[in-house]
Amino acid sequence: MKEFYELIIRNGDVVLPGEVRKLDIGxxxxxxxxxxxxxxxxxGSRVIDAAGQYVLPGMIxxxxHFNEPAFGHWEGFRSGSASLAAGGCTCYADMPLNGNPPTVNLAALRLKAEAAAGNSAVDYMLWGGLVPGNLEELEELASAGVAGFKAFISNPGGEGEGRFREVDDDTLYQGMVRIAAAGGILALHAESEAVTAALGAAAVxxxxxxxxxxxxxxxPEAELEAVARALLYSERTGxxxxxxHISTAAALELIHEAKERxxxxxxxxxxHYLVLNEEDLEELGPLAKCAPPLRSREEQDRLWAALAAGRVDLIASDHSPCPADLKLAPGLSFFEAWGGISGAQSSLELMFHEGVQKRGLPVTQMSALLxxxxxxxxxxxxxxxxxAEGMDADLVLLDxxxxxxxxxxxxxxxHKHSPYAGMTLSCRVQATICRGKVVYTAAEGLVDGSSGEWIRPGGSAGPVL
Incomplete structure (x- = not known):
């Protein structure tokens, strides 16, 4: 008896772990x-002919930063996830800051989850936060299924008493103790506040x-100091x-040495660190402002060499949008402009254009990083x-x-501003499929903007809070 498949992708160059094979996918x-x-x-089977195209696992x-609740007018799950679908991403993790309230306790996580439900084109995870004063909230957030915890060693910016704050050394250390006990993971924005605050104030x-x-x-020294301090705390706490968003090869080397220990x-x-540099920062202005900042062309080449040598573990967009007037309003100094790059829609195409087609890295290596x-x-x-058989049918067709x-x-x-607008790319996403549903095609645009599910670590659907 012939096997029935709801969807068949034919004739594609299927990117598997370590090899590319011409296969059909049922x-x-x-x-x-x-x-x-x-x-x-x-x-009744839908058939997509992928001849001449790569078939890749969807980007994760x-x-x-989609900024909900309350700051969806900066992006929001609807438009943010649609842009990811258009860029070949089938799962993402939304960061805990910029929304109001930030996701630093269970009540705030509930608000975030409510904002996302039914409003995401693709699957998602939700980060919790580590900030001064929320140590007692960490275990409950971990049990509720957050992807992990985000903390800043430097000031993340923003205004108001309820904003997301950077950690002091004691909060960082004690938070790491508790996150380790809960079996969680801590994601760190690693720049020294002492260094960046002093230098920034002097410049202004x-x-x-x-x-x-x-x-x-x-x-770079601000990044290196913060990385070294966090590694020491990790060694002591487990x-x-x-x-x-590591921006220097030297920091990657410190992290690699810690892995070796x-x-x-x-x-x-x-x-943005792999495609843009300080020259672009000067030319594009605040459109390319981020923290850590874009580095020199020489540092960028060292970063690519580190990536090729296996020192980078994954690539992520750090999509950090805002209304145009916060970046581009007349009279704003570079220091005053919002620091964040809108790039989520372009990550996969940029990395295949620059990494695979221009620099000759294996398509399998780039796929693994994404x-x-x-x-x-x-x-x-x-x-x-x-x-692989049995996996979610999260697939992207890339020409x-x-x-x-x-x-x-x-x-x-x-808000349709990005430092990549105007750039000519050598490849393009043709279709994105999330759990077997076609959610985007280049011909039709967004097909399904609401079927994404909350996924928790371990792969199960997110719990009811």
């Missing part, structure tokens, strides 16, 4: 039911307010660590991150020859 009940050659279709973007006081002045106020620690970097490795680090490897110039109107963000 999908049933949202799972990959069969990989094989010339799978037979039945009446562990670092986005002396009237040095340009792009390179901002970059100089957050030097807390698993994940360093977000047996620490459970990983590092991500972002497309999918398999984040799945493994955050407890999703039994459902997501690779193409490696469909060159196009990204225009602002192509972006599905609420």
């Amino acid at each position: 999908v049933k009940h949202g799972k990959i039911a069969m990989l094989g050659e010339a799978l037979g279709s039945s009446r 973007d562990m670092h986005v 006081r002396e009237g040095r307010s340009g792009a390179r002045d901002f970059a100089a106020s957050r030097p 807390c698993r660590l994940h360093f977000v 047996g620490l459970d620690v990983t590092a991500e970097t972002c497309p 999918s398999a490795l984040p799945a493994r680090r955050f407890g999703l490897e039994h459902r997501k991150g690779s193409i 490696p020859h469909a060159a196009y110039t990204l225009q602002a109107e192509d972006l599905l963000y609420r």
Whole structure:
């Protein structure tokens, strides 16, 4: 009897762990039911011809800021997840800051979950936060299924008493003790507040307010000092660590040395550090402002070399949007402009354009950095991150020859500004499939904007709070 598949993807170059093979993929009940050659279709099967295209596991973007509750007008789950779907992402993790209230206790997590439910095109995880004063909340957040905990060693910005605050040393250490006891993981924005605050204040006081002045106020040493301090605390507490948006090869080397000593620690970097540099920062202005800042071209080359050598554990967008007037209003100095890059829609295309097609890295390595490795680090490897029978049918079709110039109107963000607008890319996402549902195609745009589910570490659906 012929096997029935709800969806068959034919003739694609399927990116598997360590190899690429021309295969058909049969999908049933949202799972990959069969990989094989010339799978037979039945009446009622949807068939997609992927000839000449890569079929990849959907990207897992562990670092986005959609800013709900209360600040959905900065982005929100609807537009943010739609942009991710258009970029080939099938699962993401939303960060705990910028929303009001920030996700630092169970009540705030409940509000975040309510805002996301029914409003996401693709599956998602939710981060909790570590801030001064919420040590007693960590165990409850962990039990509720947060992806992990985010903390800042430097001031994250923002206004108001309820805003997300950076940790002092005691909160960082005690928080790591409690997160370790709960079996959780701590994600750190690692820049020294003492260094960045002093240099930033001096620059403003002396009237040095340009792009390179901002970059100089957050030097590589600020990243290195914070990474070294956090690694010491990790060694003493046994807390698993994940360093977000690492911008220097030297910091990656410190983290690698800690792994060699047996620490459970990983590092991500972002497309903007691999594609843009200080020259772009000066040319593009606040559109390219982020923290840590873009580095020199020489540092960028060292970062690519570290990535090629296996020092990077995963790539994430750090999508951090805002209304245009907070970045581009006349009269704003570079220091005053909002620091964050809108890039979630472009991550996969940028990395295949720059990493695979320009720099010659293996397509399998880049796929792992975007999918398999984040799945493994955050407890999703039994459902997501690779193409294998029994896994969620989270797939993206990427045409490696469909060159196009990204225009602002192509972006599905609420605010259509990005440093990548105007860039010509050598590849393009043609379709994104989440748990067997086609949620986006290049021809139709967003097809389904509401079927994403909350996924908790271990791969189960999120609990009812």
